[in-house]
Amino acid sequence: MSTTVPAIDPTALRARLDRAREAAGTAGVDALLMAPGSDLRYLLGGTGTSFERLTCLVVPTGAPAVLVVPKLEAPGYAAVPTEELGVEIATWVDAEDPYTLVASRLGGVSRVALGDMMPALHVLGLRRALPGAEQVLAGPIVRELRMRKDAAEVAALRRAGAAIDRVHARMAEFVRVGRTEAAAGADIAAAIVEEGHTVAEFVIVGSGPNGASPHHSLSDRVFEAGDVVVVDIGGPVAEGYCSDSTRTYVLGEPRQQDVADTYAVLQAAQAAAVEAVRPGVAAQDVDAAARRIIADAGFGEYFIHRTGHGIGLDVHEDPYIVAGNTLPLEPGMAFSVEPGIYQPGRWGARIEDIVVVTEDGVEPLNVRPHELTVLPA
Numbered sequence: 001m002s003t004t005v006p007a008i009d010p011t012a013l014r015a016r017l018d019r020a021r022e023a024a025g026t027a028g029v030d031a032l033l034m035a036p037g038s039d040l041r042y043l044l045g046g047t048g049t050s051f052e053r054l055t056c057l058v059v060p061t062g063a064p065a066v067l068v069v070p071k072l073e074a075p076g077y078a079a080v081p082t083e084e085l086g087v088e089i090a091t092w093v094d095a096e097d098p099y100t101l102v103a104s105r106l107g108g109v110s111r112v113a114l115g116d117m118m119p120a121l122h123v124l125g126l127r128r129a130l131p132g133a134e135q136v137l138a139g140p141i142v143r144e145l146r147m148r149k150d151a152a153e154v155a156a157l158r159r160a161g162a163a164i165d166r167v168h169a170r171m172a173e174f175v176r177v178g179r180t181e182a183a184a185g186a187d188i189a190a191a192i193v194e195e196g197h198t199v200a201e202f203v204i205v206g207s208g209p210n211g212a213s214p215h216h217s218l219s220d221r222v223f224e225a226g227d228v229v230v231v232d233i234g235g236p237v238a239e240g241y242c243s244d245s246t247r248t249y250v251l252g253e254p255r256q257q258d259v260a261d262t263y264a265v266l267q268a269a270q271a272a273a274v275e276a277v278r279p280g281v282a283a284q285d286v287d288a289a290a291r292r293i294i295a296d297a298g299f300g301e302y303f304i305h306r307t308g309h310g311i312g313l314d315v316h317e318d319p320y321i322v323a324g325n326t327l328p329l330e331p332g333m334a335f336s337v338e339p340g341i342y343q344p345g346r347w348g349a350r351i352e353d354i355v356v357v358t359e360d361g362v363e364p365l366n367v368r369p370h371e372l373t374v375l376p377a
């Protein structure tokens with residue numbers, strides 16, 4: 001149920017809770033209501049789970065926070081420094097109504113913000129218990145905090161990046177002619193854990209035509225000499241922060257004539273987008289930096305997704321590196337830069353690094369070679 005995780009400095013947690021409360025006030029809500037998940041982990045440092053029984057961190061803007069938790073789940077939060085955080089624990093047992101318990105802690109409220117991923121079961125339970133309160137999403141409030149990583153968070157992302165780089169460095173062990181994507185994927189998943197992750201959250205091995213499907217996972221396709229193979233892998237390290245890195249490989253000489261030239265365009269686009277990252281630049285300009293090069297080379301219609309996504313306790317979070325996102329980048333923001341070129345039915349390629357915005361530029365957290373890497377056929 002609960003795993004041992006490195007303790008986060010209680011002072012840092014306290015500051016997060018205070019900032020969340022302040023941001024909620026600014027947003028005009030009376031309380032944040034957070035179910036287990038990455039937001040709760042961010043605010044409490046605890047990794048409890050919840051199912052049909054309600055666990056909810058109640059953060060009123062004008063009163064101390066309360067963690068409403070089923071009595072049987074409470075031990076999962078034993079490591080949370082509740083005293084330093086000023087968080088009271090309120091347990092409930094089966095046959096009690098936890099939604100009424102939350103309502104009784106809030107008194108009269110007109111607007112509450114619910115964690116984006118709270119199950120509908122609990123959303124509707126809270127609506128019933130707080131009929132006068134408008135429900136809004138807490139995501140826009142909490143993401144303002146989570147998007148700007150502190151030094152400890154960046155250090156955890158750096159460790160995750162180094163760990164996934166070590167897996168990519170071993171790719172010749174896994175991807176070999178005659179094996180299947182599934183067999184390679186199982187070995188890669190094991191290596192992701194061996195190299196320092198708590199779990200392999202995702203393993204994409206897209207060989208040959210499968211590489212043209214960006215979210216292909218694994219199949220029974222057997223690797224052939226000349227295959228281009230897209231490998232996109234990642235998972236969390238103990239602190240909960242995730243890695244996510246793609247490299248594209250070729251088994252011997254590429255089968256298609258156009259691979260080298262097309263890949264060179266992709267590599268230039270990815271490098272240009274990383275180069276564009278610095279404080280003050282709009283997120284959409286990083287997307288444009290990659291897209292312009294790919295489109296100018298005539299492959300615009302084959303780049304079918306945004307250039308990147310923020311990363312932290314979730315693999316995908318704000319800020320999104322996409323046309324229309326005018327958010328100016330700030331130091332501490334972490335996200336992927338992962339353009340791809342996908343030719344349906346033929347082959348595909350993607351290059352993905354996680355980068356962090358620094359005071360005056362960018363720090364890439366993935367440093368494996370960006371060239372099309374030849375594996376022995």
Ligand code: ZN
Pocket residue numbers: 215
């Ligand atoms: Zn993706």
Ligand code: ZN
Pocket residue numbers: 232233244245246338352
């Ligand atoms: Zn990825």
Ligand code: ZN
Pocket residue numbers: 244309336338352
């Ligand atoms: Zn990604």
